[in-house]
Amino acid sequence: MRRPVFGEAGIYWMLVMPALLMLVGFYLYPLVRVLWISVMEPTPGLGNYALLFTSASIQRVLMTTLRICVMTTAITLVLGYVVSYVMAQASERTQRWMMLGILLPLWISVLVRAFAWVTLLRRQGVINTGLMNMGLIDDPLPLIWNELGITIGMVHYMLPFAVLPLLTGMRGIDRRCLAAARGLGASRMQSFVRVFLPLSLPGVIGASILVFIFSLGFLVTPAILGGGRTLMIAEYISVQILDVVQWGVGTMLATTLIVFIFALLAMLARVVDMRRLFGAS
Amino acid sequence: MDRIQSFAEDQAEILNEEYRAGRLSRRQMLAGLGALGLAAMAPGAARAQARPEVVVVNFGGEAVPAFREAFQQPYVASGGRMVIDGSGPSNGKIKTMVQARNVTWDVADSGVAGTGELGPLGLLEEIDYSIVDKSKVDEAFAYKYGVANYMFSTVMAWDTKKVSATPTLADFFDIQKYPGRRMLRRSNQGMLELALLADGVPADQLYPLDMERAFKKLGTIKQHLLFWNSGAESQSLLRDGEVVMGLLWNTRANLLKRDGRIDYTFQQGLLQPGLWVVPKGNPAGKEAFRAIASMQAPEGQVKLLASMGNGPANPAAAALVPAELKAGNPSDPANIAAQAKISADWYEKHGAAALQRFLDFISA
Numbered sequence: 153m154r155r156p157v158f159g160e161a162g163i164y165w166m167l168v169m170p171a172l173l174m175l176v177g178f179y180l181y182p183l184v185r186v187l188w189i190s191v192m193e194p195t196p197g198l199g200n201y202a203l204l205f206t207s208a209s210i211q212r213v214l215m216t217t218l219r220i221c222v223m224t225t226a227i228t229l230v231l232g233y234v235v236s237y238v239m240a241q242a243s244e245r246t247q248r249w250m251m252l253g254i255l256l257p258l259w260i261s262v263l264v265r266a267f268a269w270v271t272l273l274r275r276q277g278v279i280n281t282g283l284m285n286m287g288l289i290d291d292p293l294p295l296i297w298n299e300l301g302i303t304i305g306m307v308h309y310m311l312p313f314a315v316l317p318l319l320t321g322m323r324g325i326d327r328r329c330l331a332a333a334r335g336l337g338a339s340r341m342q343s344f345v346r347v348f349l350p351l352s353l354p355g356v357i358g359a360s361i362l363v364f365i366f367s368l369g370f371l372v373t374p375a376i377l378g379g380g381r382t383l384m385i386a387e388y389i390s391v392q393i394l395d396v397v398q399w400g401v402g403t404m405l406a407t408t409l410i411v412f413i414f415a416l417l418a419m420l421a422r423v424v425d426m427r428r429l430f431g432a433s
Numbered sequence: 434m435d436r437i438q439s440f441a442e443d444q445a446e447i448l449n450e451e452y453r454a455g456r457l458s459r460r461q462m463l464a465g466l467g468a469l470g471l472a473a474m475a476p477g478a479a480r481a482q483a484r485p486e487v488v489v490v491n492f493g494g495e496a497v498p499a500f501r502e503a504f505q506q507p508y509v510a511s512g513g514r515m516v517i518d519g520s521g522p523s524n525g526k527i528k529t530m531v532q533a534r535n536v537t538w539d540v541a542d543s544g545v546a547g548t549g550e551l552g553p554l555g556l557l558e559e560i561d562y563s564i565v566d567k568s569k570v571d572e573a574f575a576y577k578y579g580v581a582n583y584m585f586s587t588v589m590a591w592d593t594k595k596v597s598a599t600p601t602l603a604d605f606f607d608i609q610k611y612p613g614r615r616m617l618r619r620s621n622q623g624m625l626e627l628a629l630l631a632d633g634v635p636a637d638q639l640y641p642l643d644m645e646r647a648f649k650k651l652g653t654i655k656q657h658l659l660f661w662n663s664g665a666e667s668q669s670l671l672r673d674g675e676v677v678m679g680l681l682w683n684t685r686a687n688l689l690k691r692d693g694r695i696d697y698t699f700q701q702g703l704l705q706p707g708l709w710v711v712p713k714g715n716p717a718g719k720e721a722f723r724a725i726a727s728m729q730a731p732e733g734q735v736k737l738l739a740s741m742g743n744g745p746a747n748p749a750a751a752a753l754v755p756a757e758l759k760a761g762n763p764s765d766p767a768n769i770a771a772q773a774k775i776s777a778d779w780y781e782k783h784g785a786a787a788l789q790r791f792l793d794f795i796s797a
Binding site for chain 1: 523524525526528546550551554619658659660661662666669673674675784785788789792793795796797
């Protein structure tokens with residue numbers, strides 16, 4: 153029998169090669185270009201990056217983005233946890249229906265969903281008219297055109313992204329641990345706090361990363377539900393690239409965002425097992 | 434709507450909606466635009482065959498088949514070749530094309546923010562006025578890097594249920610007199626100008642814009658302001674009673690007025706041009722300017738006013754406008770007299786800075 157020309161490892165490499173080449177060509181190369189432009193336009197140097205420390209408007213946009221994203225992530229996680237917990241306990245049949253309810257909004261365009269929220273939340277919207285007709289309030293509540301409206305819209309969008317990893321994590325929890333805790337005299341509350349909650353934490357962390365990183369890229373929902381008064385980083389970048397054609401500033405912010413996300417992931421990798429988190433082990 | 438929408442983008446959307454709402458049959462819409470092309474037959478059908486293909490790019494939707502029938506077919510009949518592309522010529526896309534030396538567009542639907550940002554960077558061809566007829570356009574809107582294609586206005590509209598008399602622009606800033614929210618576009622163009630007009634700056638002395646003064650004026654009503662990104666949004670905010678008064682494009686104001694309750698005025702409005710621009714190194718060369726020249730015919734521009742509310746850029750068209758359309762025509766002589774005119778020169782020097790500052794102002 154002839155020995156294969158390539159060793160065993162070589163064959164595996166060849167199988168991976170097409171995907172790897174595609175990543176390098178269509179992902180890595182454009183990223184490097186973005187980085188390159190950010191230090192070359194309009195003049196070579198780190199002038200664009202200095203703006204991070206000198207430009208009050210960029211700092212404000214970054215702070216707004218951070219504030220909204222942290223808030224969205226926190227609320228989404230709490231709501232998502234409750235939904236996943238209920239789902240994990242429910243019967244197969246109920247679970248299927250609940251899953252449909254969670255996935256359905258994912259298939260509706262983000263624009264449509266934003267405008268649907270406008271219909272619900274505006275002055276003469278369903279909620280305000282309903283409350284006023286019931287005599288509960290005299291003036292419409294300011295539910296929209298502010299950060300409250302933005303947060304409502306974003307949490308709604310993000311919920312499935314929190315529920316899915318949380319649910320996977322919870323399904324993997326061995327029920328016998330809970331039974332054992334109960335058997336050893338723990339109350340329901342104690343067995344949840346001291347056994348279930350710690351075991352579900354990897355899912356919580358995975359879901360937070362996913363939701364937080366996705367939130368950073370939001371621009372449609374804040375632009376519509378915020379009444380145009382809130383500017384987040386994704387939209388700021390888009391204005392720099394498409395409208396005022398200051399690619400140096402736009403790519404600098406994009407690079408900063410990527411570095412920030414990688415740093416975040418690296419930090420988390422020290423705390424949790426990333427391979428397990430994303431199902432690779 | 435993932436970003437601040439341009440006027441031309443909104444036009445494509447209106448046409449789409451009108452067609453879908455059944456107020457314009459496809460045949461009517463195409464015929465209306467078709468007449469524009471037929472009337473604009475390029476001279477010299479004899480040049481024939483050898484003429485290169487001209488790619489005209491707009492913002493898509495129903496405007497693509499409309500333009501195809503309007504411009505492409507007559508152009509083919511006269512021996513030229515034309516393609517309509519609806520992929521949306523934003524500044525960023527034009528820059529990408531020119532820098533990659535891979536220009537596929539010849540004529541793009543743009544505006545003063547286009548010539549202002551792209552022209553100085555050397556990304557546009559100069560308009561060849563030996564081919565494009567300068568006498569067929571208002572001198573104020575025939576620029577080095579762009580020439581008027583149609584006219585539109587930024588105007589004030591109000592809810593007649595909450596504002597009884599015809600308000601002035603000063604009333605827009607008077608919350609005591611007419612309580613309620615106000616609406617601005619989420620971009621500086623037109624907004625700074627109208628703020629200054631409201632503050633008493635004469636229309637002919639607007640430029641150079643006194644930005645300090647404009648932002649100070651806007652600051653007086655800041656907590657009462659909402660901002661729209663797209664034309665459709667401006668229409669729904671007024672229609673749904675979310676705002677009492679608003680500054681928006683005349684085309685959207687027209688649609689609101691037709692439904693009743695909302696009224697608007699050209700008084701103290703700002704007249705702005707939609708501009709044809711030619712990306713640097715465009716594939717069809719001079720043929721692009723022959724295409725632009727063919728679209729200057731007044732008859733077609735009047736048809737465009739009837740179907741889309743676009744004001745004719747050719748002053749000679751005013752006489753051909755039917756009486757019932759005069760009131761809504763932004764470039765009607767009476768309406769021109771009531772408005773200030775935008776200065777592309779100012780936008781070339783300060784447009785980007787003004788947009789930055791405006792976005793800072795609204796998000797602070």
